[in-house]
Amino acid sequence: MSWIDIGSIDQIPVRGARVVKTKLGCIAVFRTAEDEVFATSDRCPHKGGPLSEGIVHGTSVTCPLHNWVFDLNSGEAQGADEGKIDTYAIRVENGRLMLDAAVMERSAA
Template identity: 70%
Template structure:
């Protein structure tokens, strides 16, 4: 692996179509796992009302905010549909059954 990757933990610890929160010095990051075992990482706060995206519903490669149903693309962090907004995303990967975040991107 290239970059500054840090171990988050086993992929099996993140439920399919769910998330796990990772606390960093720059705030909380939600690490999502799709039904196909893809992983994505976004800031854990919806720009609309600060809802915890980690508690949202994961469908395909999107997550729906639990507070006001804004839908975000897990690849880009961009709100979909009529809603306007975006959350920062972070590089995430799975290697050997373990999830890693690129902490070099966390600042």
């Protein structure tokens, strides 16, 4: 797997997110209180809410529109909600965010 540097972890607030635009669409990159990072699609499957504007708690994010909660590890909706968001490989290397380069190269079909 090859990786692309998308910036410093310090550019994302603790328990916050930032958006990376790709050919696939917008990807939300989240930072937890423990400095773990996750990358997912930025759109909630329920009503298309911007997950990057949601509330990060533990390793979950709550959609800002209708309070659906998604596990950032698996992308699965939690609780009574049904749905899933795409997740993407990301890691931190020397304080830099490294996203799977294939995500940046794939086009939406």
